[in-house]
Amino acid sequence: MKMPTTTEIIDRCQALYEDLNFTAAREWKEAKEGRKVIGYMPVYIPREIIHAAGMLPLGILGGGDQMEVIHGDAYYQSYICRIPRSTIELGVTGRLDFVDGMLFPSICDVIRNLSGMWKMMFPEVYSKYFDVPQTYEDEIGGTFYTNEMAEFKSDLEEMSGRKITDDDLNNSIDLYNKNRRLVRELYKLRAEKPWQMPASEIYLVIRAGLVLPVEDHSQLIEEYIVAANKEDRPIRDNSRVVLTGLFCEQPPLNLIKSLELAGCYVVDDDLMLVTRWLIGDVPTDGDPLHNLSQAFLHHSESTAAKYEPNQEEKGQFLVRAVKRTGAEGVIFASTSFCDPALLDRPMLQNVLTKAGIPHIAFKYAENSGQMQPIREQAGTFADSIKLWSAA
Amino acid sequence: MRVTTSTAKQPVEVIKDASMVKQKEMMAAHFDRLTNAKENGDKVASTFVPGNLNELLMCFDLVNNLPEVNAIQSGLRRKSGGFVMEAEKSGHSEDVCTYVKSDIGMMAKGNIGPNGKELPSPDVLLLSYTGCFTFLKWFELLREQYKCETIFLQTPYMADGKVTPNMIQYMVKQLKEDVIPKLEKVSGVKFDIDRLREYLRKSAKAEDDLVYILQSGKHKRSPIDAYFGGIYYIGPIFGAFRGTDDAIEYYKFLRQEVDQRIAAGLGPVTPEGPMGEEKYRLVVEGPPNYTNFRQFWKMFYDEGATVVASSYTKVGGTYDFGFRHDPDRPLETLAEYCLGVYTNRSLPMRIDMLVDYINEYQADGLLINSIKSCNSFSAGQLLMMREVEKRTGKPAAFIETDLVDPRYFSAANVKNRLESYFQMIEQKRSGKGVAA
Numbered sequence: 001m002k003m004p005t006t007t008e009i010i011d012r013c014q015a016l017y018e019d020l021n022f023t024a025a026r027e028w029k030e031a032k033e034g035r036k037v038i039g040y041m042p043v044y045i046p047r048e049i050i051h052a053a054g055m056l057p058l059g060i061l062g063g064g065d066q067m068e069v070i071h072g073d074a075y076y077q078s079y080i081c082r083i084p085r086s087t088i089e090l091g092v093t094g095r096l097d098f099v100d101g102m103l104f105p106s107i108c109d110v111i112r113n114l115s116g117m118w119k120m121m122f123p124e125v126y127s128k129y130f131d132v133p134q135t136y137e138d139e140i141g142g143t144f145y146t147n148e149m150a151e152f153k154s155d156l157e158e159m160s161g162r163k164i165t166d167d168d169l170n171n172s173i174d175l176y177n178k179n180r181r182l183v184r185e186l187y188k189l190r191a192e193k194p195w196q197m198p199a200s201e202i203y204l205v206i207r208a209g210l211v212l213p214v215e216d217h218s219q220l221i222e223e224y225i226v227a228a229n230k231e232d233r234p235i236r237d238n239s240r241v242v243l244t245g246l247f248c249e250q251p252p253l254n255l256i257k258s259l260e261l262a263g264c265y266v267v268d269d270d271l272m273l274v275t276r277w278l279i280g281d282v283p284t285d286g287d288p289l290h291n292l293s294q295a296f297l298h299h300s301e302s303t304a305a306k307y308e309p310n311q312e313e314k315g316q317f318l319v320r321a322v323k324r325t326g327a328e329g330v331i332f333a334s335t336s337f338c339d340p341a342l343l344d345r346p347m348l349q350n351v352l353t354k355a356g357i358p359h360i361a362f363k364y365a366e367n368s369g370q371m372q373p374i375r376e377q378a379g380t381f382a383d384s385i386k387l388w389s390a391a
Numbered sequence: 392m393r394v395t396t397s398t399a400k401q402p403v404e405v406i407k408d409a410s411m412v413k414q415k416e417m418m419a420a421h422f423d424r425l426t427n428a429k430e431n432g433d434k435v436a437s438t439f440v441p442g443n444l445n446e447l448l449m450c451f452d453l454v455n456n457l458p459e460v461n462a463i464q465s466g467l468r469r470k471s472g473g474f475v476m477e478a479e480k481s482g483h484s485e486d487v488c489t490y491v492k493s494d495i496g497m498m499a500k501g502n503i504g505p506n507g508k509e510l511p512s513p514d515v516l517l518l519s520y521t522g523c524f525t526f527l528k529w530f531e532l533l534r535e536q537y538k539c540e541t542i543f544l545q546t547p548y549m550a551d552g553k554v555t556p557n558m559i560q561y562m563v564k565q566l567k568e569d570v571i572p573k574l575e576k577v578s579g580v581k582f583d584i585d586r587l588r589e590y591l592r593k594s595a596k597a598e599d600d601l602v603y604i605l606q607s608g609k610h611k612r613s614p615i616d617a618y619f620g621g622i623y624y625i626g627p628i629f630g631a632f633r634g635t636d637d638a639i640e641y642y643k644f645l646r647q648e649v650d651q652r653i654a655a656g657l658g659p660v661t662p663e664g665p666m667g668e669e670k671y672r673l674v675v676e677g678p679p680n681y682t683n684f685r686q687f688w689k690m691f692y693d694e695g696a697t698v699v700a701s702s703y704t705k706v707g708g709t710y711d712f713g714f715r716h717d718p719d720r721p722l723e724t725l726a727e728y729c730l731g732v733y734t735n736r737s738l739p740m741r742i743d744m745l746v747d748y749i750n751e752y753q754a755d756g757l758l759i760n761s762i763k764s765c766n767s768f769s770a771g772q773l774l775m776m777r778e779v780e781k782r783t784g785k786p787a788a789f790i791e792t793d794l795v796d797p798r799y800f801s802a803a804n805v806k807n808r809l810e811s812y813f814q815m816i817e818q819k820r821s822g823k824g825v826a827a
Contacts, residue, residue, distance in 0.1 A: 074773065075771075075773050075774055076770070076773065077761055077763075077769060077772075077773070077791060079486070079763045079769075080766065080769070080770055084770065106548070108524045108766065109523065109524045109525075109766040109767040109770060110766050110770040112524070112548060112550070112767075113738055113766075113767075113770040113771040114770070114771070115550055115737070115738075116550065116737040116738025116739055116741075116771060117738055117771050117774050119737075119738075119739060120738065120739055120742075120774065120778065121774075128550070128551075129548055129550030129551075129737075131547050131548055131550070133545065133561075134520060134527065134543065134545045135543055135545055135565060135569070137568070137569065139564065139568070140561065140564045140565055140568060140569065141545075141561075143560070143561070143564070144547070144557060144560075144561035144564075147557040148557065151555075151557070304528070307518075307520070307527050307531070307543060308531065309541075309543060311534055311535065311538065311541075314531065314535070334484075336486060337486045337766075338486075339487060339488070339524055339525055339528070339766060340524065340528065342484035342486050342487050343484075343487050343488075343491065343525060343528035343529070343532070344528060344531075345482075345484065346481070346482045346483055346532070347531060347532060347535055349482060350535070363484075363486075
């Protein structure tokens with residue numbers, strides 16, 4: 001079988017990214033009677049449970065910069081971020097009319113309240129605020145979370161009319177373990193050779209995983225790794241940066257490209273954390289919900305949407321990311337009006353300053369059009385890193 | 392009662408109810424207790440109004456400090472604007488909650504309380520994560536500064552309109568296995584569940600009177616303003632007095648005052664004296680603006696508008712639906728209290744509440760004061776407005792201000808919108824409908 005080229009893979013991913021009618025997910029649903037699709041918003045949900053129910057988890061990340069928001073703006077004041085309004089736009093314009101359920105993870109008060117709005121606006125759709133523990137003791141947060149997942153599993157069983165067995169769940173965990181390993185490998189390869197695997201391509205490849213079945217996505221990553229490694233791409237004198245604060249509302253693809261054009265190699269980021277939220281493999285034997293709960297409590301990513309119980313640990317994930325990837329600086333790119341990212345930012349900046357890691361900050365919205373100021377700021381940052389390094 | 396206060400320009404005579412004076416004295420005494428805590432050997436716990444576990448803190452002889460209330464005090468004293476800008480200068484975003492920035496700016500400027508004395512550094516932060524995401528980050532920010540023990544208590548969100556056994560078990564476990572042992576350690580006081588029961592018994596007593604007072608807004612004419620006046624009424628029970636004899640006495644006193652006004656057919660007392668004719672009866676959703684509190688209130692009473700019920704007076708507990716602290720189930724009742732606070736309720740639940748208020752209090756309509764700082768309140772309010780309008784047939788209006796950032800209080804805009812709204816109510820009454 002002929003392996004696809006990088007261009008073919010990226011073209012496919014770009015088409016999936018641009019398709020706000022979610023044709024691929026619609027086709028998946030139509031291919032077999034009784035199939036159901038469950039949408040979810042950032043930042044994390046255990047997709048394994050949806051998969052084990054024979055359903056397709058579908059990441060809903062707003063409308064991006066190509067969709068005009070007409071109805072959505074009527075639901076929000078000017079000082080609220082854009083992702084809820086474009087998500088409502090997706091809903092009221094029928095783009096999500098094939099979605100059987102929507103999950104609103106515990107990330108901030110805006111998404112939390114959107115869960116209630118969804119219930120009212122789309123009463124025929126299963127809609128759930130997916131609460132997670134912010135305490136990490138096994139007997140306390142762990143038990144609460146296991147019970148929450150059990151309730152969700154039971155809801156899906158009711159929707160599908162069939163029981164989800166432990167074997168089903170362990171099989172799904174196994175598939176997602178493989179996917180997470182591949183995503184991590186991709187991130188590792190990019191950190192090693194960022195010229196070979198540009199951030200804009202990595203973004204599209206990972207983003208495809210939010211609409212494709214996990215089995216197909218894992219294959220796509222494998223193909224991309226093979227194809228991208230064959231490319232002959234020039235090494236530039238760019239600065240290596242970690243990009244942080246983008247865990248919810250998505251930046252326009254142009255923003256990522258602009259950073260690269262400005263002289264930054266993005267060697268790590270917190271985009272689409274759901275694809276690598278759990279660190280390391282989740283065991284595939286024993287009680288699957290308990291295993292997922294343990295992984296969430298003890299082996300999951302740090303982000304502004306989570307409480308950090310240990311002051312000494314606050315922000316250390318960024319310091320470690322810088323060391324792990326050989327980055328020379330950190331760019332805080334936060335969505336305008338994003339409570340988690342913007343409230344967290346000063347604390348993270350203090351940690352980086354203490355660690356002697358240079359950083360800059362700017363804000364964006366998913367429909368930001370003017371990239372020139374960001375390019376200039378990032379370009380100056382990249383240059384200054386080079387100057388400091390030379391000193 | 393006439394009280395003379397000073398502004399930068401000249402002394403202003405303000406009329407206050409006797410209960411308002413009493414409330415002010417209680418708050419002043421509490422701030423004195425706080426600012427004298429160190430010399431009196433008292434330990435201090437900072438916590439939040441929604442999910443405020445005052446009875447539990449008292450079991451450990453901890454003095455309750457509420458940064459939200461400090462920010463409100465800064466707003467009322469016109470100091471918050473400077474504090475907010477101080478925080479923004481040090482890197483805090485212009486987009487985030489101004490309570491947080493007022494608090495952080497106040498710390499940077501010496502942490503001076505309303506009595507002119509320095510507020511003590513807390514010995515413990517009780518991060519009661521109830522109904523507001525910002526709380527979580529706020530106390531991470533304070534922990535960074537104070538470097539003290541931070542105890543976390545998560546209240547699950549009531550997204551499906553019900554309290555589940557899993558939610559209660561989770562909260563009780565947190566209280567038993569984490570919160571109480573840590574409070575014992577910080578305070579050096581052994582937990583005594585009977586002491587907690589006694590405080591809870593007192594809470595329930597005061598809560599009965601609070602509900603009576605808030606529900607007096609159902610009278611036509613209303614003896615209270617349940618928003619502007621309501622801020623005074625909720626102060627003690629949402630703050631450091633729930634579970635005390637002082638609170639029982641205050642609410643008894645206030646109830647008598649309200650009864651007297653009902654008997655005399657009087658309306659609320661405004662800063663300029665007894666309110667004139669009650670022309671409009673409103674339900675208000677959302678917190679008030681504190682930087683221009685009196686000016687804001689005046690826009691209502693000048694037009695004869697009384698707020699007969701408000702959601703803001705439920706942020707520290709929704710007692711009017713029957714909840715009372717129950718001494719026979721001490722930990723479970725604390726959990727239920729936290730779960731029930733207004734901002735921890737789903738949007739459909741909040742809409743049901745507002746619709747009920749409009750119907751039961753015979754209100755003319757709903758006014759939403761949308762607060763830039765507070766996504767917990769504000770996200771979804773436009774849908775709430777439309778839904779309440781649809782279900783009650785009563786007109787609704789929307790204004791935008793902020794809690795303690797004076798830059799977001801545009802008096803002319805707010806006044807203009809309110810005047811239009813009152814005209815809309817008049818049109819609705821006269822059966823003319825609203826012009827397209």
